Amino acid sequence: MGVTRERLKTVGVETVGVVASHPERARLYYRFHPVRVPLGADPDLTTHLAYGLPHPAVTPELMQEFATTHINPTGDLPEPLPVLEASTAMARLDGFVPSATDEADKQRHFPQLVGQFLIDRDGIVRWANVEASRGGLAEAGKFPSAEELLAAVRAAWG
Amino acid sequence: MASGLEGRLVQVGDEAPEFRLPAAQGGEVALSDYRGKRNVVLLFVHGAT
Numbered sequence: 001m002g003v004t005r006e007r008l009k010t011v012g013v014e015t016v017g018v019v020a021s022h023p024e025r026a027r028l029y030y031r032f033h034p035v036r037v038p039l040g041a042d043p044d045l046t047t048h049l050a051y052g053l054p055h056p057a058v059t060p061e062l063m064q065e066f067a068t069t070h071i072n073p074t075g076d077l078p079e080p081l082p083v084l085e086a087s088t089a090m091a092r093l094d095g096f097v098p099s100a101t102d103e104a105d106k107q108r109h110f111p112q113l114v115g116q117f118l119i120d121r122d123g124i125v126r127w128a129n130v131e132a133s134r135g136g137l138a139e140a141g142k143f144p145s146a147e148e149l150l151a152a153v154r155a156a157w158g
Numbered sequence: 159m160a161s162g163l164e165g166r167l168v169q170v171g172d173e174a175p176e177f178r179l180p181a182a183q184g185g186e187v188a189l190s191d192y193r194g195k196r197n198v199v200l201l202f203v204h205g206a207t
Binding site: 019039040042048053087117120149 | 168175189
């Protein structure tokens with residue numbers, strides 16, 4: 001996120017994050033993932049809801065899809081893993097041990113999806129991207145690259 | 159993907175919903191902090207698990 005922030009800043013765009021964690025857990029977690037962007041902690045998903053980010057209904061079909069879709073979104077895992085196992089394995093790679101609160105939040109938030117929005121200084125949305133909206137669950141956890149975000153900025157403002 | 163509990167997805171051209179949240183770095187962060195000053199990329203990221 002830091003690299004993305006620096007590149008966006010060169011074209012006059014600030015980066016702001018929102019994470020679905022309690023503030024104290026977010027502070028602890030981001031000792032493992034140092035970030036230099038303002039990061040709002042929203043354990044109740046009120047911001048996700050306000051932006052209309054998908055929270056798919058949990059059905060047997062969805063659970064089957066979660067179990068059978070293997071991902072390696074950052075390429076850091078030795079091999080692609082089922083979606084839920086992948087998120088746990090990635091946290092483990094970082095040396096982060098989830099607390100009971102973290103696990104409870106994970107269960108409570110499941111299967112909240114995330115997204116990204118480009119917002120101009122007048123508060124108008126100029127570009128939006130929603131996780132897994134194009135490639136389905138196989139794209140879960142994938143984050144737009146700095147190049148993709150810069151392309152969105154160029155498309156919005158030339 | 160079938161939708162469940164979410165509201166209407168914010169679309170290009172919509173006014174971005176305001177938020178004010180406690181920040182992981184301490185203090186607060188609000189979209190309105192940037193209003194009239196800077197363009198912003200708002201990144202929702204997965205939580206600490």
